Amino acid sequence: KQEVTQIPAALSVPEGENLVLNCSFTDSAIYNLQWFRQDPGKGLTSLLLIQSSQREQTSGRLNASLDKSSGRSTLYIAASQPGDSATYLCAVNNGGGNKLTFGTGTQLKVEL
Amino acid sequence: GAVVSQHPSWVICKSGTSVKIECRSLDFQATTMFWYRQFPKQSLMLMATSNEGSKATYEQGVEKDKFLINHASLTLSTLTVTSAHPEDSSFYICSATGGLGETQYFGPGTRLLVL
Numbered sequence: 001k002q003e004v005t006q007i008p009a010a011l012s013v014p015e016g017e018n019l020v021l022n023c024s025f026t027d028s029a030i031y032n033l034q035w036f037r038q039d040p041g042k043g044l045t046s047l048l049l050i051q052s053s054q055r056e057q058t059s060g061r062l063n064a065s066l067d068k069s070s071g072r073s074t075l076y077i078a079a080s081q082p083g084d085s086a087t088y089l090c091a092v093n094n095g096g097g098n099k100l101t102f103g104t105g106t107q108l109k110v111e112l
Numbered sequence: 113g114a115v116v117s118q119h120p121s122w123v124i125c126k127s128g129t130s131v132k133i134e135c136r137s138l139d140f141q142a143t144t145m146f147w148y149r150q151f152p153k154q155s156l157m158l159m160a161t162s163n164e165g166s167k168a169t170y171e172q173g174v175e176k177d178k179f180l181i182n183h184a185s186l187t188l189s190t191l192t193v194t195s196a197h198p199e200d201s202s203f204y205i206c207s208a209t210g211g212l213g214e215t216q217y218f219g220p221g222t223r224l225l226v227l
Binding site: 034036041042043044045046049089091097098099100101102103104105 | 116118144146154155156157158161169203205207209214215216217218219220221223
């Protein structure tokens with residue numbers, strides 16, 4: 001059974017700092033991995049999708065990497081802003097019916 | 113990007129009543145829709161997978177007779193919480209995808225409070 005863990009569980013940084021969020025998964029036979037953002041009481045916004053054959057994806061200030069063999073992914077946020085404050089979730093797709101297994105989330109707070 | 117809506121956004125009901133939640137893909141055809149439940153401070157837990165025109169597939173531990181799912185068209189899936197009880201109070205989120213390996217687009221969620 002796939003298990004997804006995210007470290008740290010919570011993170012508080014000053015504005016402008018670059019930061020890295022970590023995601024690890026136990027079953028490396030994945031189809032793809034996705035990073036989401038969730039604001040309090042809201043649904044999820046997809047940030048980046050990395051296929052199993054890819055090593056990284058970039059969108060603006062966000063860069064996600066994938067090391068399938070070691071079961072790890074990182075989300076790099078450059079020049080963080082207060083508007084980046086949210087919970088970040090990674091989710092792994094093992095291909096079986098496109099089901100996602102979600103990580104425990106990292107709650108990020110970017111302070112002025 | 114693709115838009116998924118949910119209705120209602122929040123609902124309060126008495127114990128024993130049934131509540132229906134709708135999930136719609138507004139600008140694409142969703143061959144598959146998923147229903148998740150999220151308790152406070154926890155991550156999303158998949159409840160069931162719904163394919164258009166066929167019966168939903170439920171995850172282990174999810175009662176199919178309590179959580180009725182219907183996916184009658186490529187743009188609409190409904191989740192009915194039957195005989196709701198306070199322990200069913202949660203945040204219910206749906207997602208939709210157009211095909212295997214494609215991005216899942218999530219709805220804004222429905223907060224259910226059962227008194």
